[in-house]
Amino acid sequence: MRVKCVLCDRIDTIDDESLLAKRLRNRPIHTYMCQECHDRIAEKTKARLATGKFRIYRAKLPNDEW
Ligand SMILES: [Zn+2]
Numbered sequence: 001m002r003v004k005c006v007l008c009d010r011i012d013t014i015d016d017e018s019l020l021a022k023r024l025r026n027r028p029i030h031t032y033m034c035q036e037c038h039d040r041i042a043e044k045t046k047a048r049l050a051t052g053k054f055r056i057y058r059a060k061l062p063n064d065e066w
Pocket residue numbers: 005006007008009010033034035036037038
């Protein structure tokens with residue numbers, strides 16, 4: 001079956017019997033993303049997770065007034 005990538009409009013042909021084809025047929029909500037875009041998104045997600053780490057700051061240790 002022919003599928004169109006939602007992000008770059010590239011037309012790919014995937015095996016009718018593949019899991020992905022079945023999933024797309026059963027649930028049209030599932031949109032197809034080509035490998036390239038998939039990788040790009042994965043990179044972005046990774047990058048976001050990496051930046052997220054910088055936002056974690058150490059809480060100041062409470063000063064004990066003993
Ligand atoms: Zn794409």
